[in-house]
Amino acid sequence: PLTSIIGNLDVVKYHNDGLDKNERAQLLTASYEEAQYLYTLVTNILSLTKLERSDIQIKRTSYLVEELLEEFEDGLVRRHQNHKVTIEDNGTFALVYIDSKLMLQVLFNLVENALKHSESHSVITLRVHEQDSKILFEIIDNGKGIPKE
Incomplete structure (x- = not known):
């Protein structure tokens, strides 16, 4: 996901004048979705680490x-x-x-x-x-x- 985010934002940053409104919106939307996915991955890894270390507090x-x-x-x-x-x-x-x-x-x-x-x-x-x-x-x-x- 990080490669996609960087690539999309690189295009917007350095080629913004050559993009129409729809292309820019698509690149930004794709970057946003990839960032959300990356956030989920990191959150899951942190949660798994806590579970494996028995650090997580289950609050029922x-x-x-x-x-x-x-x-x-x-x-x-x-x-x-x-x-x-x-x-x-x-x-x-x-x-x-x-x-x-x-x-x-x-x-x-x-x-x-x-x-x-x-x-x-x-x-x-x-x-x-x-x-x-x-x-x-x-x-x-x-x-x-x-x-x-």
Whole structure:
């Protein structure tokens, strides 16, 4: 991502006069999206490092699934404006005992992975439902899937 960001911004900086408004907007948008992706990568690496060192504090609280989905949707709008991600919820008003920040990070990581491995105009779906007194979160995509090994 960093190479793309630097390359795009280099073109804008040194060849700005030769770019029309649409070309400039495309380069800046691509740079922004790559910067967001880079931010996510760095955040994930830091989180993994904390987990491996057992530095991370899990702060569980009671949380409504609906509130979690609202926060997830708000984050999607900020992170993935150009992608089609839908949420299917069958009206699950359950209360869960979770660390909401970690749970949101897991959901974003799964969606970002699905986006990365799917066709550009694919629809990614987060399906939430209750089964056997448990709340299930499923990411549904049209990607190649995870090998069974």
